[in-house]
Amino acid sequence: MKHNDPVVSTRETEYWSSFRSPWDPRGWSRRIWIIAVTAIIVVVAVVVGAVVGTTARNSGNSYPDYSKLNYTLIDTYSGTSFFDKFDYFHDYDPAGGFIHYVDPDYARTYNLTNATQTTAIVKVDTTVGPGSEPDASTGRFSVRLESKAQYGPGLFLFDVKHTPYGCGTWPALWLTDPNNWPTNGEIDIMEAVNQALNGNLVALHTTDGCTMSDVRREMSGTAGQEDCHNATNSNTGCTVTGAPATYGPEFNAAGGGIVALEWRNEGIRSWIFPRNGQNGLTALPASTGPAPDPSTWGPPLADFPSTSCDLGSHFRNQSIIVNIDLCGYFTEAVWASSGCPSNCTDLVANNPSAFTNAYWEFGAFQVYRALQG
Numbered sequence: 001m002k003h004n005d006p007v008v009s010t011r012e013t014e015y016w017s018s019f020r021s022p023w024d025p026r027g028w029s030r031r032i033w034i035i036a037v038t039a040i041i042v043v044v045a046v047v048v049g050a051v052v053g054t055t056a057r058n059s060g061n062s063y064p065d066y067s068k069l070n071y072t073l074i075d076t077y078s079g080t081s082f083f084d085k086f087d088y089f090h091d092y093d094p095a096g097g098f099i100h101y102v103d104p105d106y107a108r109t110y111n112l113t114n115a116t117q118t119t120a121i122v123k124v125d126t127t128v129g130p131g132s133e134p135d136a137s138t139g140r141f142s143v144r145l146e147s148k149a150q151y152g153p154g155l156f157l158f159d160v161k162h163t164p165y166g167c168g169t170w171p172a173l174w175l176t177d178p179n180n181w182p183t184n185g186e187i188d189i190m191e192a193v194n195q196a197l198n199g200n201l202v203a204l205h206t207t208d209g210c211t212m213s214d215v216r217r218e219m220s221g222t223a224g225q226e227d228c229h230n231a232t233n234s235n236t237g238c239t240v241t242g243a244p245a246t247y248g249p250e251f252n253a254a255g256g257g258i259v260a261l262e263w264r265n266e267g268i269r270s271w272i273f274p275r276n277g278q279n280g281l282t283a284l285p286a287s288t289g290p291a292p293d294p295s296t297w298g299p300p301l302a303d304f305p306s307t308s309c310d311l312g313s314h315f316r317n318q319s320i321i322v323n324i325d326l327c328g329y330f331t332e333a334v335w336a337s338s339g340c341p342s343n344c345t346d347l348v349a350n351n352p353s354a355f356t357n358a359y360w361e362f363g364a365f366q367v368y369r370a371l372q373g
C-alpha cells in the first residue's frame, strides 16, 4: 500500500481511530505493561545485535577469497631490448620536482639508461655541476619511463637488483594510466625519499569511494592513511610501509630481490622477497617460475582488499612507470628530518656526486594474466 493513496489513508485513519483508547498507556492493564516492556527490550536487543554484528563483520570477519588463480605469462621486459617497450616521458614534471626528464637521445648521451643481456640500469646524472654546459641550475637530468603497453588485472613480477636512494631523490616503481589520473587509479609498488631508511612505501591513489578503514587486512606492513581518495590530505593515498630492509641500502646489500604485485578483483597485494632471504624477511618463493602462485606465498607486505573499494571501477589500463624524481613536495617535506644538508635544490644543482646511489638496477619484469577457469 502506498502512503500517498488517499483512499487507503482515509480508511486506515478511520480504522485506527475506532481503537484510540488501546494506545493510551493510562488505560493499560498490568499484563499489557509487561507485554509492552518485553517488546521494547526485544526490539532494542535486536537493533543492538545488528549494529554490533555489522561492525564485527566489517572489522573482522569479511575477507576476500584470494585462492589460487592460474597465471600465464603475457609480457616480459628483459635483455638489451628492455627499454624498447617504454616511452621516455620528457615534459615538465607533473610532481613538481627539480628535474629534467630526458628523451632517449639525451639518455644515451648521458648514459642514463643502459641495458645488457642481464641488467637494465636507470639513473640520475652524476656528471654535470656548476661550470658544466649545460649545468643543473634549473634541475638535474633524470629518467621517467612509461610502458607502452597498458594492463588490466594480473600478476607483476619485478626483479629489482638495486633501489635508488640519497638526499634529494624521490624514486618510484609504480602503475598508473598517465592520461586518466586519478580516474583509472595509481598503484605505487616501490617508493621512498632521501636516504630511504624507513622502508618501502606502498600506496593506492583513487577517485572518491575507495577506503581501507574498518576493513580486515592480512599483511606484514604498517598501515598509514586508509582513505585512498586523491583529494584527502593532498593526495597522500592509502599507504602501507614495510620494514627498513624492504627498500634502500639494506635491501640493496642483500642483492635486492623479487617484488611482486597481484592485482585481482578480490584485492591488490604486494610482496618483497629479498634475494638471499636476509634481514628476517621471507626468502624468494620457489613458485616464481612459469606458473607463479601467490596463494602459497604467505602474508604480503601490503594488502588492499576490495571489501570497501570496488577495484573494477577504480583501476584500469595501467602502464608500468619507473622514475627517479628529485626534490618535489614529498622529498622536501621531510628534508630536515631525513638529516639532509643545505636545501634540496642547492644539493641537486651543485653536487653531482651526491647521486651516485641514485640508480635502479633491474633484471626482468614479467606480467602474468589469470586464465579464465
Ligand SMILES: *[C@@H]1O[C@H](CO)[C@@H](O)[C@H](O)[C@H]1NC(C)=O
Residues within 6 Å of the ligand: 111, 114, 121
Ligand atoms: C654507462 O652506465 C653503465 C651502467 O651504469 C656503466 O656500466 C658504464 O660504464 C657507463 N658507460 C660510460 C661510458 O660511462
Ligand SMILES: *[C@@H]1O[C@H](CO)[C@@H](O)[C@H](O)[C@H]1NC(C)=O
Residues within 6 Å of the ligand: 108, 111, 114, 115, 116
Ligand atoms: C652500457 O654499459 C656497458 C657495460 O655495463 C658499457 O660497456 C656500455 O658502454 C654502456 N653503454 C653506453 C651507451 O654507455
Ligand SMILES: *[C@@H]1O[C@H](CO)[C@@H](O)[C@H](O)[C@H]1NC(C)=O
Residues within 6 Å of the ligand: 181, 182, 183, 207, 230, 231, 234, 235
Ligand atoms: C584529485 O583529482 C581531481 C580530479 O578527480 C583533481 O581535480 C584534484 O586536483 C586532485 N587533487 C589532488 C590533491 O591531487
Ligand SMILES: *[C@@H]1O[C@H](CO)[C@@H](O)[C@H](O)[C@H]1NC(C)=O
Residues within 6 Å of the ligand: 180, 184, 316, 317
Ligand atoms: C582503456 O584503454 C582502451 C584502449 O586504449 C580504451 O579503449 C578504453 O576506453 C580505456 N578504458 C578506460 C576506462 O579508460
Ligand SMILES: *[C@@H]1O[C@H](CO)[C@@H](O)[C@H](O)[C@H]1NC(C)=O
Residues within 6 Å of the ligand: 342, 343, 345, 346
Ligand atoms: C638553498 O641553499 C642555497 C645555498 O646555501 C641558498 O643560496 C638558497 O637561497 C637556498 N634556497 C632556499 C629556497 O632556501
Ligand SMILES: *[C@@H]1O[C@H](CO)[C@@H](O)[C@H](O)[C@H]1NC(C)=O
Residues within 6 Å of the ligand: 068, 069, 070, 371, 372, 373
Ligand atoms: C586452474 O587450473 C586447474 C587445472 O586445469 C583447474 O582445475 C582450476 O579450476 C583452475 N582454476 C581457476 C581459478 O581457473
